[in-house]
Amino acid sequence: MASDELFVSGHRGCAGCGMATAVRMILQEAGPNTIVANATGCLEVMTTGYPETSWKVPWIHAAFENAGAVASGVDVALKKLGKRDGVNILAFAGDGGTFDIGFQALSGMLERGHNITYVVFDNEAYMNTGIQRCSSTPPYASTTTSPAGKVIPGKQGRKKPIANIVAAHDIAYTATATIAYHGDLKKKVRKALEVNREGKGPAFIHVFSPCPTGWRYPSEMTVELSRMAVETGIFVLWEQEGSDPRNRKISCPPKEKRKPVEEYFKLQGRFRHLLKMPDIIEQIQKEVDEKCENLMQ
Amino acid sequence: MDKITLGAVNTEPGSSLNYKTGSWRTMKPVLTPENCIFCNMCWQYCPDSAIEPADPKEKKPIVIDYDYCKGCGICVQECLANKNVNLKDALAMVPEEK
Numbered sequence: 001m002a003s004d005e006l007f008v009s010g011h012r013g014c015a016g017c018g019m020a021t022a023v024r025m026i027l028q029e030a031g032p033n034t035i036v037a038n039a040t041g042c043l044e045v046m047t048t049g050y051p052e053t054s055w056k057v058p059w060i061h062a063a064f065e066n067a068g069a070v071a072s073g074v075d076v077a078l079k080k081l082g083k084r085d086g087v088n089i090l091a092f093a094g095d096g097g098t099f100d101i102g103f104q105a106l107s108g109m110l111e112r113g114h115n116i117t118y119v120v121f122d123n124e125a126y127m128n129t130g131i132q133r134c135s136s137t138p139p140y141a142s143t144t145t146s147p148a149g150k151v152i153p154g155k156q157g158r159k160k161p162i163a164n165i166v167a168a169h170d171i172a173y174t175a176t177a178t179i180a181y182h183g184d185l186k187k188k189v190r191k192a193l194e195v196n197r198e199g200k201g202p203a204f205i206h207v208f209s210p211c212p213t214g215w216r217y218p219s220e221m222t223v224e225l226s227r228m229a230v231e232t233g234i235f236v237l238w239e240q241e242g243s244d245p246r247n248r249k250i251s252c253p254p255k256e257k258r259k260p261v262e263e264y265f266k267l268q269g270r271f272r273h274l275l276k277m278p279d280i281i282e283q284i285q286k287e288v289d290e291k292c293e294n295l296m297q
Numbered sequence: 298m299d300k301i302t303l304g305a306v307n308t309e310p311g312s313s314l315n316y317k318t319g320s321w322r323t324m325k326p327v328l329t330p331e332n333c334i335f336c337n338m339c340w341q342y343c344p345d346s347a348i349e350p351a352d353p354k355e356k357k358p359i360v361i362d363y364d365y366c367k368g369c370g371i372c373v374q375e376c377l378a379n380k381n382v383n384l385k386d387a388l389a390m391v392p393e394e395k
Contacts, residue, residue, distance in 0.1 A: 005346045008311040008313060008314055009313070009314060009345050009346045009362065009365035010313030010314050010316040010318060010365060011313050011318075012316075012318070013345075015321060015322075015344075015367035015369035016344060016371055018344070019344075020344035020345065021341075021344045021371075024343075024346060025341070047313065048307070049313070049316075050301075050305055050307070051307060051312070052307075052315060052316055053307045053309070053310065053311070053312055053313060054313040056310040057310075182341055182342075212369075218370070219370060219371070220369060220370030220373060220374040220390075221374065222342075222344075223371055223374065
């Protein structure tokens with residue numbers, strides 16, 4: 001281990017956890033003058049088995065629903081104490097604690113304009129409690145509460161476009177990122193923290209984090225799946241200043257370079273049932289292509 | 298820590314180092330040091346902070362910390378020497394013995 005590592009070994013994350021890698025990258029960029037408010041979820045459970053902790057920065061546990069509110073409290077308290085200068089405040093939460101349960105606290109934090117960077121680690125279901133479907137779960141993914149059966153092929157409905165919803169709050173900086181593109185991820189963290197430091201208000205980063213346990217793939221494929229989600233156009237990398245989508249900078253592969261979505265699906269147990277359903281794969285491919293074309297216009 | 302602290306406050310940053318996760322492994326990444334090209338992709342992507350980075354200036358290869366490595370295999374998959382057909386593989390997965 002490098003001696004300056006702020007997120008240390010010995011945590012109980014599954015072998016191949018995409019989020020653990022993402023947290024390391026974010027803290028490498030944020031540095032030691034950082035306070036983390038962490039919602040309930042995999043990250044909290046795996047890093048703070050009392051009396052141990054994997055964090056070398058001040059860390060405060062929030063309930064499932066209030067990472068945004070707790071981080072806001074840290075911000076205001078530090079201001080009152082006159083110790084706010086030079087401190088980065090990060091709110092960390094999973095997709096369950098952001099898309100579903102923590103949404104109102106997040107929305108409040110954005111509206112009040114705290115200088116905080118909120119990061120959601122999106123592994124597309126409630127992995128910590130046993131892979132239950134979430135509003136972040138993509139269509140047709142099989143989870144324990146949306147199992148693929150003879151009649152219903154996995155989750156029905158769409159994935160909530162959380163970053164779009166957050167950007168609509170008219171905040172200073174919104175971005176999506178994933179671990180395979182580590183330079184891009186770190187650059188976005190740097191920008192987000194800069195926006196906070198300049199007093200322009202909150203920033204938000206949606207980090208796509210593959211999960212070997214929940215998605216049912218071999219643990220060594222975590223980074224490859226993160227890469228493939230981008231190469232297929234399933235997860236689009238972008239960043240935006242303010243609420244106007246015309247200011248959005250998008251990096252999405254053009255149609256001729258885009259990989260077929262089937263290549264992404266066939267690596268994962270949660271989509272295995274789709275391989276016998278070419279109609280659905282074709283429909284998803286069409287939707288992904290349409291989404292990418294619309295974004296790039 | 299014998300007693301539970303007020304508010305379960307933890308005063309030892311990084312104390313999970315006391316908990317060795319190396320026993321989780323069923324497969325183990327093994328480095329051939331002379332084939333390491335010091336790209337540090339393994340260090341960058343390791344979820345367990347279990348790799349000491351290479352120093353390209355000193356030509357010092359990476360070091361794997363088997364006390365904590367859980368054997369996920371990401372380092373082997375992402376190794377740039379492994380990915381380059383013109384270079385010899387630097388990392389390989391082997392079954393854990395004992």
